[in-house]
Amino acid sequence: MGVAPLLDLEDLNVHYGAIWALKGINLTVGEGEIVSLIGANGAGKSTTLRAISGVIKASSGGISFQGEDITKVPAHDVVKMGIAQVPEGRRVFANLSVLENLELGAYIRKDTKGIKQDLDDVLDRFPRLQERIGQVAGTLSGGEQQMLAIGRALMTRPKLMLLDEPSMGLAPLLVKEIFSIIEEINQEGTTILLVEQNARMALQVASRAYVLETGRIVLDGPAKELAQNEDVKKAYLGG
Amino acid sequence: MQKKHLSVLIICLALGALFAIVQVGISNGMISGYWVTNLFLMGINIILAASLNLINGFTGEFSLGHAGFMAVGAYAGGVITTNLGLPFPLAIVVGMLAAAVAGVLVGLPTLRLRGDYLAIATLGFGEIVRVVLMNIDYVGGASGLKDIPDVVNWPIIFVSVVLSLLLIKNFVRSSHGRACLAVRENDLAAQMMGVNITYYKVLAFVVGAALAGLAGVLYAHYYTIIQPKEFSFLLTFDVLVMVMVGGLGSLTGSVVGAVLLTTASAFLQAIPELRMVIYALLLIISAIFRPQGLLGEKEVTLRTFQKLGGVFNATSGSKQTQ
Numbered sequence: 200m201g202v203a204p205l206l207d208l209e210d211l212n213v214h215y216g217a218i219w220a221l222k223g224i225n226l227t228v229g230e231g232e233i234v235s236l237i238g239a240n241g242a243g244k245s246t247t248l249r250a251i252s253g254v255i256k257a258s259s260g261g262i263s264f265q266g267e268d269i270t271k272v273p274a275h276d277v278v279k280m281g282i283a284q285v286p287e288g289r290r291v292f293a294n295l296s297v298l299e300n301l302e303l304g305a306y307i308r309k310d311t312k313g314i315k316q317d318l319d320d321v322l323d324r325f326p327r328l329q330e331r332i333g334q335v336a337g338t339l340s341g342g343e344q345q346m347l348a349i350g351r352a353l354m355t356r357p358k359l360m361l362l363d364e365p366s367m368g369l370a371p372l373l374v375k376e377i378f379s380i381i382e383e384i385n386q387e388g389t390t391i392l393l394v395e396q397n398a399r400m401a402l403q404v405a406s407r408a409y410v411l412e413t414g415r416i417v418l419d420g421p422a423k424e425l426a427q428n429e430d431v432k433k434a435y436l437g438g
Numbered sequence: 439m440q441k442k443h444l445s446v447l448i449i450c451l452a453l454g455a456l457f458a459i460v461q462v463g464i465s466n467g468m469i470s471g472y473w474v475t476n477l478f479l480m481g482i483n484i485i486l487a488a489s490l491n492l493i494n495g496f497t498g499e500f501s502l503g504h505a506g507f508m509a510v511g512a513y514a515g516g517v518i519t520t521n522l523g524l525p526f527p528l529a530i531v532v533g534m535l536a537a538a539v540a541g542v543l544v545g546l547p548t549l550r551l552r553g554d555y556l557a558i559a560t561l562g563f564g565e566i567v568r569v570v571l572m573n574i575d576y577v578g579g580a581s582g583l584k585d586i587p588d589v590v591n592w593p594i595i596f597v598s599v600v601l602s603l604l605l606i607k608n609f610v611r612s613s614h615g616r617a618c619l620a621v622r623e624n625d626l627a628a629q630m631m632g633v634n635i636t637y638y639k640v641l642a643f644v645v646g647a648a649l650a651g652l653a654g655v656l657y658a659h660y661y662t663i664i665q666p667k668e669f670s671f672l673l674t675f676d677v678l679v680m681v682m683v684g685g686l687g688s689l690t691g692s693v694v695g696a697v698l699l700t701t702a703s704a705f706l707q708a709i710p711e712l713r714m715v716i717y718a719l720l721l722i723i724s725a726i727f728r729p730q731g732l733l734g735e736k737e738v739t740l741r742t743f744q745k746l747g748g749v750f751n752a753t754s755g756s757k758q759t760q
């Protein structure tokens with residue numbers, strides 16, 4: 200690629216105590232792309248996202264964002280640089296209302312006008328959240344919680360959004376809806392790094408993809424090519 | 439805006455009336471000495487309960503070190519006035535600062551602990567404070583610090599309670615308070631929203647500890663004698679019970695809990711054999727029928743009264759008080 204990538208992981212290693220979870224990952228995400236990271240349970244997909252957002256520390260290697268080294272930047276500052284994560288299992292603030300959840304998304308921001316604008320945008324995008332604006336987040340359905348988690352991340356006005364298994368536990372129809380929302384968000388200018396077990400959907404929306412197996416990247420390339428790859432078909436697309 | 443001013447006015451008037459009635463009652467002897475003592479104790483308990491609620495209820499860090507923080511404040515303040523002969527206002531400042539420093543010392547290393555582990559660590563801190571104080575001759579050792587100047591009167595207690603509650607209320611309603619709530623709800627997600635969770639966990643500890651220190655200074659300068667054994671974990675549990683009965687995460691709940699339990703305890707003094715039995719029974723009953731506390735996470739506001747009796751005729755809808 201001619202242009203410098205937005206996000207660049209170089210020989211990234213992560214350990215959980217004695218467990219070597221990521222064994223030298225190299226990965227790039229270019230501006231405006233949707234990149235998918237697929238793989239089985241325990242392959243290290245979530246670990247990769249957590250290392251990027253600074254929630255866990257890399258033991259060696261580098262992570263740079265917009266050319267800046269963010270390997271050692273603490274999680275709460277990574278958000279300020281423009282990386283938002285929608286965590287696995289949604290993790291909404293269960294005892295707070297939908298509105299309070301969204302307001303907390305704008306926690307790092309001070310531009311009252313912009314926050315109001317983004318709040319309206321999020322509520323337009325997710326009419327279901329508008330209907331339940333005063334409701335406590337823990338009482339929402341799984342799909343609504345996922346929408347809330349995405350909406351909350353949008354409120355940080357990210358350049359790069361990390362999505363960790365947005366389809367988890369959702370009905371097929373809802374999965375489709377969530378993925379079309381992800382495409383929409385991308386078309387409006389947010390770069391997306393998507394981690395998924397649902398490889399079929401993940402390869403459909405992405406421009407490029409990486410296949411992760413036990414902490415190593417074993418395959419990468421344009422998503423369409425990977426979808427045709429015999430090994431990928433066998434392992435992740437059910438033949 | 440006008441509604442806001444109106445409700446501030448109503449609250450100020452109510453507080454002023456409460457203050458004046460009690461002041462008159464004390465000065466002409468209508469309130470007996472026994473109830474004056476309990477009234478003062480109630481004020482101290484309100485500060486203790488509200489500040490513990492900030493740590494346990496709003497930030498979700500289950501701390502059991504409150505008696506320790508209170509002891510640090512009480513002794514630091516006592517040393518200032520008694521051993522050094524310096525004025526009382528300085529004792530308040532030093533007492534609160536000392537307790538705040540203790541809050542940092544406990545808060546930082548125990549940050550990674552959660553739930554019952556944190557409870558055990560902070561419980562240990564409280565016991566360490568008690569045992570250390572017992573072995574320092576400068577503050578009287580086990581027999582305690584005596585002849586502390588008797589300077590605490592009703593205005594001092596009243597102002598301290600009001601200012602403490604105002605401080606906690608403003609803290610909780612600010613973006614700092616929101617950050618604390620986010621930490622309580624889900625610290626991973628809070629981190630991903632840009633909340634510095636280390637900072638807020640320690641901050642809650644520090645503010646809570648400083649106010650417990652204030653309560654300690656007031657306690658020392660009202661009773662004029664303090665002993666290490668008074669600050670055992672039983673005191674922490676008393677305060678914790680007030681918070682739980684009132685509602686974890688409700689500031690007005692803490693006030694209600696402190697007032698109720700101090701009053702109950704005062705009435706039960708007449709039957710000392712049954713006191714603890716009835717007290718415990720009350721707790722069991724409230725735990726069975728109202729496990730979330732009397733108020734849950736709700737707050738009593740002017741609007742609550744409005745709803746209850748239509749006192750303000752539906753015109754002054756306000757959300758001024760917490």
